[in-house]
Amino acid sequence: MHCPLCASGHEAEFTAEMVIHFRGLKNVDKPGVWVFPILLVCLECGSSRFSVPEKELVLLASSAPASERSTAQQSLDERALPIEFHRIDSCVAGKL
16 A cells, blocks of 8 residues: 555554544533544655544444534445544645
8 A cells, every 4th residue: 555645655553542622712621532443554755544443433433413413324345444633744735
C-alpha cells in the first residue's frame, strides 16, 4: 500500500489507543469513546490512517449530535472508510 499523500511505500503499522470526544461545550459531559485501532503511518511524511472498529462506530453514530452525523443513515459497511490524519507542516493545500 502507498501513502495517499506522498505516494511513498515506506509505511508501518502501530497499535494505538485513543479517546474520541464529541466537539463543542454542549458535549463536555458526554463520555468519550475509547478506540484501539491499528495505525498505518507513512514514515516519510507522517500521514496516518486508521479505521474505527464496528462496535465503537456504532457508539459514535448513536451518540453523535444530529448536526454531526450527516451520514448516520448509511449502513456501517458504507461508512467504514479509514479516517485520515495528516501532519499540518507536510500538507499542501488542496491535497487533503
